[in-house]
Amino acid sequence: MFTLRKSLSALAVAGLMLGLGAPLAAAQDYQLNVSTALTPEDPIYKGLEQFRDKVAERSAGKLEVRIFPSSQLGKDEDVLEQARAGANVAVLVDPGRLAVFVKDFGVLGGPYLADGFEGMRKVVTSPLFEGWSKQLHDTSGHQILSFNWWQGQRNLLTQKPVTTPADLAGVRMRTPGAPVWMETISAMGATPTPMGFGEVYPALQQNVIDAAEAQDTATHGARLYEVVKHLTKTHHIGLITGLVTSAAWFDGLPADLQAIVREEALSAGDAASKGTEDATATVDADMVSKGLSIDEIDVTPFKEATAGVYDKLGYGELKKEVDAILAK
Incomplete structure (x- = not known):
């Protein structure tokens, strides 16, 4: 340092x-x-x-x-x-971390904003x-x-199976501390708990937190599959x-x-x-071989639960501009 x-x-x-x-x-x-x-x-x-x-x-x-x-x-x-x-x-x-300085950046961390890398690339190379x-x-x-x-789409890392937002009630979930991330995780049903990514493994191991959310390559690189039982494919944020x-x-x-x-x-x-x-398919296969359960679910309940995040944080009009870029 x-x-x-x-x-x-x-x-x-x-x-x-x-x-x-x-x-x-x-x-x-x-x-x-x-x-x-x-x-x-x-x-x-x-x-x-x-x-x-x-x-x-x-x-x-x-x-x-x-x-x-x-x-x-x-x-x-x-x-x-x-x-x-x-x-x-x-x-x-x-x-989200840049939104502390210029609020508009935060919209890029919102839930279910774009479908994959190509969509996000259109936004981050635009005049906007x-x-x-x-x-x-x-x-x-x-x-x-x-x-x-x-860095891929972020998914849930939990100790119990998750299929709806109700399954996350009372679950302390690590997430970055930016408002759009915190509000998204809260809307999904969990209690957002900000901390550095390097602290997540010991925090899960010591039950300081109950869950986390991350893209699969980062989950694999940090060996988080050793301290959680389920990876649920919610794809809630494209990172x-x-x-x-x-x-x-x-x-x-x-x-x-x-x-x-x-x-x-x-x-x-x-x-x-x-x-x-x-790399995503490769790391998923490796984590399954090491005992992690990777669960595919219907994400509709999570999309519905998080739909109000943009308006709540004052991004409603800006999201319309982003949607227009994505529609081109």
Whole structure:
């Protein structure tokens, strides 16, 4: 995790870059430390490796990307704050965490928004999304490199079978702390309990929580199948995530490096998303072989239960704009 001294040093460097202009380029003059809660086995991590390698190749070694899996640099929220302060860090985050700074991002984390990656990609490469990104840059000090990192559809992880929202009454379920996630899980019938993803395994093991919800590749990578009995295919949230860095750090890059990191982030996000889709059946089969019950259900009761989430959080009109993009 970054120390205060390192953060202050990053701020000092950012201040020099902003005050004096970009420094003279030399080999490995620039470094970006990328954080993710995921493990190296996750397909998304493979995409980050592609991003690292292609940036090094196209920048002729002037920009080095280093990857830190399993939240080694701290919780996602902490890394976002480091980026906001000007540190040379980036983090792969869900839109709910960005909604703290620009509310409109939260709609992307809403229940049953789009059907799969292609639908979500249409939204996050649209002019509507670019407007949110500019607002984020200007108001919070964050820069989105790309937001097309599909981590799959999130499903329920419980100790007992689940077929309707009533089965989740009184169940303490881990979820990220963003309002749209919390409201979705509450509407589904459970009691939302926010905590870092790295804390989920011991919390389930020690009965601090009763359940969790995650995409299948992350469930497999974190070995959560060892501490739950059922994975129920609710597909309640399609998890699209983005690579977010410091606006001050990004603005201090030469224009050619800015273009490289954005282009390669988009390309790597597409590759990682394809990897996620390919990996889901494989990890499901492996988890079943290890004793996890994977249950297919009729999700209609959950769609009906969560339909009011958008209006309740003030996203009703914005969802109509998203629906129009998806209909094209």
